[in-house]
Amino acid sequence: MTYRPLAGALALATLMLAAALPARAEDKVPIRFTLDWVYQGIHGPFLLAKEKGYFDAEGLDVTIDQGEGSAATVTRIASGTYDAGFGDINAIIQQAASAPDTAPVMVYQVYNAAPFSVLTKADSGIASIADLSGKKVGGPASAAATKLLPLLLKVNSVDPAGVEVLNMQANLQEQMLLRGEVAASLVFNVTSYVNLLSQGQDPERDFRWIDFAANGLDLYSNGVMVSRRLAAEKPEAVRGLVRAINRAMVEVAADPALGVAALTSIEPLVNADAETARMRFALARVIETDETKRLGLGDLDDARLTRAIGSIAQAYGLERHPAATDIFDRSFLPAQADRMLGGTSQ
Template structure:
């Protein structure tokens, strides 16, 4: 009997070892420091959804949603959460190295100009003769001339003051600048942390509402991973989608996973950020039509055109170079229904 048990135990250990040996490690980078809006990745890891797909996903904090692209291109990471517009920029010059977006999470762009309601700025034309603070190189700052052209503004009449991102809200609060060129999901909560009321006391000019119908952040992977292990890419997308569906109905579930990843986060603020991401960036009429994770090719083509113009790119990538729907779960599995709780 002992021999039988021992043999069975050895067989189990050997089978487990084989399973572990076959598990694919994916090095994943976030777009920034730990935020509630990243909860789907934490939940997929916590609940074993990545593991069920045969994946060992290691998650690191990021240095900016644009930096996600360069981190993957440099080979340090296989996948990450970042800005599709940074893919467009890099694909223009290095199409063979730029990552591919495989799951579009933020259907709406976060790029915005925010002003105090007391500033007297009530429409884009009012930016003329004013000073806007922008961090050099960020999409909002770089695309401002395209925004101006689209809305009939004279850029020579708009003063842009270059500054570090962490100075934008404080300088606007003090009145040193008339408005700031920001990511709404970042700036909104910077204002909250500065004891401001971003809804009552500030006005938001979203680029997407004024002609720049851009896409934004999502799950991207390296071309190397797609070529060498497409099954792993499909599993990564499937697990992330599964977690996002759950969090759409229960944000507390997502926050628990976020705290497990980083117990130093401000839970109240990050839960609001998570909800903000659904309400302002994920849920849209288009998302309801085509399902979360997908895009419309004609809209992507227009978005590529805006980025090519804003960054003065020499080559215009095609939508197929930037986004692949090859790894998306079936449409019925991407029917996201958001319920705030």
């Protein structure tokens, strides 16, 4: 007698079982992922994707680390320290202008509108960019909002020489505005919103937010970027990364508390109510735009990106203008139906 048919059947069953099981840790693609800042509510989708096993399901071993700024994400990836991260597309534009071979590429746009705002008290008398003429405004010298102010003023026909800019530390922006030391502050609005809440202020009632995006500087901002090496050598891993993040983004957009719960599971001392408010503010202000509702999460408009590249090149004096295709690669995006707000997720 021979038992070969049985042995063959067992072997086939073993192979089928192995294919059905999640990838072992040693078989997964390792991806070092850096955030733009310390853990906050806006990072909920990344943490949720990790917690719920969405990265694992894509065969990825993703390590998420806190960051040191939106622009620093680009530096970390360009240096090879990280494979991917959440950071500012405008910093990619600057990097690509001088070092295109090492500049990361954006593969999933999150902040469809840049969160740069002029923050002022509701009773300040400042209701438009034109009202900044003759006023003192504050902002960190190295911050994007401060660097972009001269261009913002020019496109609104305001002489930059007529606006005094006071250099200040980022953690003092709201305090100095409250004390009347400046008439307005140049802020990253998703950060400043919660800073005001933490100081017992009502950011909706008592303050006015004048967004750069609504006043002539229609820029994009933070999103998911990857190294060119990872994109070239492991494109399926990048697709899996984006697919997992998009899956969590759709869920958090529907229920921000899900992302904050993932955050508090690793940072139990954060203020869950404040971080939920931050995420809701980000969704309403910089994520769920008319363009996002038309194109779906993660995508952008090429013509608009080209104009944004021109604005960044002018503001920073870049000699080379990268093409939109140098900055953003939509080939890694999931199907549009899976990226629509209120639509079907994976």
